Amino acid sequence: MVDYVEVGVGDSKASARFTDVTFITGVGKSTFLDIINRVVSNIGKKVPKTSQSWSLYLQRGDVSYYISASKWRVRQIVSVKGEEVVFEYIPTKPIHRLLKPIEVALTSADVIIPMVETQEHVSVVAEEDIERVNGLLASARKSLGARVYMLGPYISPRSLVDASAVRVDKLDRHARNLAGVLSYLALHKPTAYDSIRASLRKLGLSVSVGLAKPGKIGVFVTSKNQKMPLSRAPCSVKYLLSIATALEMKPDILLIDNFDYCLTRKAAEVLSSLFKQKPSKIVAEIHNEDVADWLDLPNKSIVEVRL
Known part of the structure; x- marks a missing residue:
């Protein structure tokens, strides 16, 4: 269950720490809810297409997730107990890459919290890194995923x-x-x-x-x-x-x-x-x-x- 969210649209940002019932007021309320819905309900599925730049940060305990999306670039950062995994997707190329903790081309980085799959030949050491990274990502999906x-x-x-x-x-x-x-x-x-x-x-x-x-x-x-x-x-x-x-x-x-x-x-x-x-x-x-x-x-x- 997500505890804290931060939504960004263009240069504006808004955040909320969820209580049992959280009332949202102000400007851009519907957009705030819509971005949360499109991301949290679609973990493991394709990143929603967008005509404007937006971002979302989610946190639950020591697990966090950040996505920044535009029509030119999608970057995702998953953090589990301080260990970071960074993805990048460039739609116009298209380029799918894992940037951290190792750099490698991926089959798909346009998924919300993607798992690391690659068609490239990698060394035995890299395979061990990928297995460990996928363990972190599976933990993040379980922690932040919600109905x-x-x-x-x-x-x-x-x-x-x-x-x-x-x-x-x-x-x-x-x-x-x-x-x-x-x-x-x-x-x-x-x-x-x-x-x-x-x-x-x-x-x-x-x-x-x-x-x-x-x-x-x-x-x-x-x-x-x-x-x-x-x-x-x-x-x-x-x-x-x-x-x-x-x-x-x-x-x-x-x-x-x-x-x-x-x-x-x-x-x-x-x-x-x-x-x-x-x-x-x-x-x-x-x-x-x-x-x-x-x-x-x-x-x-x-x-x-x-x-």
Whole structure:
């Protein structure tokens, strides 16, 4: 789990030390979250393509990672207990190299925390160095790797989903597949589904999942006087359902863009209870700092960014 992050865009930098719930204010908040998401959720995969220069520093204990990326050069520095491994990738050539602790051409240095693979002939001594370096890199991947989910900036769930095409691995960023995820939880993880329903009942509402018409699964929200399709539920209800469902998927870090877009005090009370129960770290972008006071949490912080 990452403890500390520093994001750079052009000449600007912003940093945050994560608490249980970290509220992000200021300028460039969405960019701050997006860069964290694109890197931490893709360790071992290709570096995201970019049209602007950006950087990210991550730290957890004595393990750290730094990436500086532009369309001309990508440099990565991995440090484990003071031992550094440095990579360089030049897209225009392309050149893939390990620069430290030894210099050698690589098969691929355009991966987030790459492993050292080379097609060059190397000496026996170099092979031993490469084996040791890959051990450090594997340790860094394990330490900094995390299940990261991101929601927002807008939530727009559909009321119906094809029964034959239910995706259950995670919510998409705008919770469009929320009906499918709720259907899966209702069938295969009823305890998680019941927990989500219990959260909604605190608002005086209930949620139900069922066959709406042939081949289609539907989700409905019901109050004392009205039954409505999920897509027509109040904005605060859709946000609460989406966040509660995302937490049941057990991410290490849940990033929420536009958290206070339609948050109500009552929904904030329910979310406070959820955040206390779940081990996920929450990093939420807000426009109104007063919203942080709506959530009764023992370990929260407000971080201002300027990107």
